Amino acid sequence: MELIKQLVEIPSPSGNTQEIIRFVEDELGGLGLEMKRNHKGALLVTIQGEDQSRHRMLTAHVDALxxxxxxxxxxxxxxxxxxxxxxxxxxxxxxxxxxxxxxxxxxxxxxxxxxxxxxxxxxxxxxxxxxxxxxxxxxxxxxxxxxxxxxxxxxxxxxxDPRAEITDSGFIKSRHLDDKASVAMLMKLIRHIRSEGITLPYTTHFLISNNEEIGYGGNSNIPAETVEYLAVDMGAIGDGQSTDEYTVSICAKDSSGPYHYGLRKHLVRLAEENGLDYKVDIYPYYGSDASAAIRAGFDIVHGLIGAGIDSSHAYERTHESSILHTETLLWHYVRSSMVDA
Incomplete structure (x- = not known):
């Protein structure tokens, strides 16, 4: 929660994200990671896995409105x-x-x-x-x-001004939780993998993208070996939505169409096997780094999960329990087997 607060307090409108990318680099420095920036200024982190012929990519974006x-x-x-x-x-x-x-x-x-x-x-x-x-x-x-x-x-x-505040009741309310809450979760996941000396089943890339809010953040620098691509972004809350601030939201469909059915069922199965609270939902006016990658023509299995964020693209809020269920699902996902296409 404190890391999320640090991230939202760094100004990073799309097109001006150098400072926050530098912050993420510095925070992950010293872990012996393969890190590089692409020409668009996004950060790509790679952790080699047992299977180097098939790769995974997870992405979250630091750019903000x-x-x-x-x-x-x-x-x-x-x-x-x-x-x-x-x-x-x-x-x-x-x-x-x-x-x-x-x-x-x-x-x-x-x-x-x-x-x-x-x-x-x-x-x-x-x-x-x-x-x-x-x-x-x-x-x-x-x-x-x-x-x-x-x-x-x-x-x-x-x-x-994000006006970030963490309440005693476990909420964080701030602008730009979309998608800096997800960035914080990926940073914590990377740290945990390295600190515990865990070998992942597949080489896994983490893309901290910086142009998602304008539609093309995660549509490049996807290695040819990549099979699965999971965007970690917000779950949208409102009338007709099942997503709430206390569970992990698993997206079945957004404005780009359905996400990969097999990967969605795999994520649901992981949540159920590990006792996580989750909701499957459809986001009607939404696009992600994963849908941008599909539109760019990449032959990948794509999925989308995230914490439930209330009042998206305004003064947002979520609860620590939603963060916990989301990051726990990510932990189980990166150690799981790939789905069949």
């Missing part, structure tokens, strides 16, 4: 362009950071232009969109020239 400066407005505020799929109302009132191309950081708040109810009659009804949403910078600026004098320009990245 965010924004980019679209326009420096004449009133000294910033117009934004979204990075990733969220709704403007989900970030209205949120504190943020603006990172200039020189690396300087400024803070601000994301607000409606028509925020003051004492001035704007339509403050509650005005459309929450990129025309009306703007960033109020925490600097003494009154026009676009004064903003530009700070070094802020079009194309600068804007990250959202």
């Amino acid at each position: 965010g924004a980019m400066v679209k326009e420096v407005k004449g009133n000294g505020r910033l117009r934004l362009s979204m990075i990733g799929g969220f709704r403007w109302n989900a970030v209205e009132g949120e504190n943020c950071k603006i990172e200039t191309s020189s690396g300087k950081i400024y803070t601000g708040t994301i607000l409606m232009h028509q925020t003051s109810v004492h001035v704007y009659k339509d403050a509650g009804e005005a459309k929450r969109d990129e025309v009306n949403i703007e960033v109020r910078i925490d600097e003494k600026v009154r026009n676009d020239e004064e903003v530009r004098a700070l070094g802020i320009e079009v194309g600068d990245f804007v990250s959202f």
Whole structure:
């Protein structure tokens, strides 16, 4: 839980993930791992197994939702362009950071232009969109020239304050649990395998991807020997969903279509054999690194599991029991036999 908190507090909107990839590298350093970055900036970790002719790959992504400066407005505020799929109302009132191309950081708040109810009659009804949403910078600026004098320009990245909190009742609530909770689980799994001197049945790759929120994070650098590909991402919660915050969610289908039936049944069987609480679910408006890999044309068996995350792409929350059941299923999965295609 503390590692998840550390991860969500590192700004990493898609396209600007160098700092968090470096953090993961440093945390896994000294374990004698094969690690390299691909050209997209993602991190690939490999652990050799008994069978080196057939490989597995597990992936989770460090990139998060965010924004980019679209326009420096004449009133000294910033117009934004979204990075990733969220709704403007989900970030209205949120504190943020603006990172200039020189690396300087400024803070601000994301607000409606028509925020003051004492001035704007339509403050509650005005459309929450990129025309009306703007960033109020925490600097003494009154026009676009004064903003530009700070070094802020079009194309600068804007990250959202995660407001991470771990409660005494076992919840963690924060932005960007999608998918930094999964990254933390893979990091813990890698550490455990190395510290216990465990030999896996198959050579296993761990891809910490960095472009999932924009659709192509895990669609490359998949070794030709890879047979199974498991994405570890969030389980979506809402009306009509079986996923909750206390179990591991096993995805049967998302917007890309069904996941591999044999692998799904294998994951269910592992959960049942080991007394894990799980839910099988369908995520209607969802895609993963695994579905991106399938679309890229890789001949793989693909699956998707994750902790149940409430209020996805907004101020999210999950419980430690969901984290526990998910990471335990991962532990049993990497030591299990492959499924038949």
